[in-house]
Amino acid sequence: PSGRLKSRANKSQSRANRVPRELGKTRLVRRVYDVCQSLKAAELKPRSLLIAAAQHQAYHVGKPGLLPYLRREYATPESQAALTTFETQIPEAKDARELISLVHQALSDDGEKATSGAIYTPSQLAEATAGRLIEKAVTIYDPCVGGGVYLIAAARRLKELGVSHWPELLFGVDTDPLGVLTTTLNLILECDVPPTKPFNIKEADSLLDG
Helix, strand or coil: CCCHHHHHHHHHHHHHHHHCHHHCCCCCHHHHHHHHHHHHCCCCHHHHHHHHHHHHHHHHHHHHHHHHHHHHHCHHHHHHHHHHHHHCHHHHHHHCCHHHHHHHHHCHHHHHHHHHHCCCCCCCCCCCCHHHCCCCEEEEEEEHHHHHHHHHHHHHHHHCCHHHHHHHHEEEEEECCHHHHHHHHHHCCCCCCCCCCCCCCCCCCHHHHC
């Protein structure tokens, strides 16, 4: 193929990879992406957008008891501004149970994904894997948590098995601070009451730091 055709193909592939393929055609994902890009252009920090998504998700999935904890430990005036934007510009997000992860995907551009080797894992695959492999209380370590999809699936599986101390069994690291925050916020939302201890999710390089 000519250089021009290759360029067009690469651009098309780049656009397709901006959001998870399994969700790429939905209005919600497109809207989340557009709103996040607008907020980034307005110089709101990506961290603030993730915190806003967590607050939005906690309220709309029926866990308002986590809101005081999220406000105390994470919220800033900037994240509150982003929360207002989510409420007004993405009304369909009220039914989204994965808004934090969608925002994380929207904040990760194609160049960063290619450089870091980031690959999106569908939540259905992670949950199927957890259901097949986790049969009792067991320690789970993810050396590259990304958005935390495997640890979230593990948490849900452990809760399904009646393991009450599941937060103490999950460990993960990632070089991406937004991935660490995304995973932590997602795990907080798996709790029925505010956590009393921080989750064992750290920013580090598993190959260099062990």
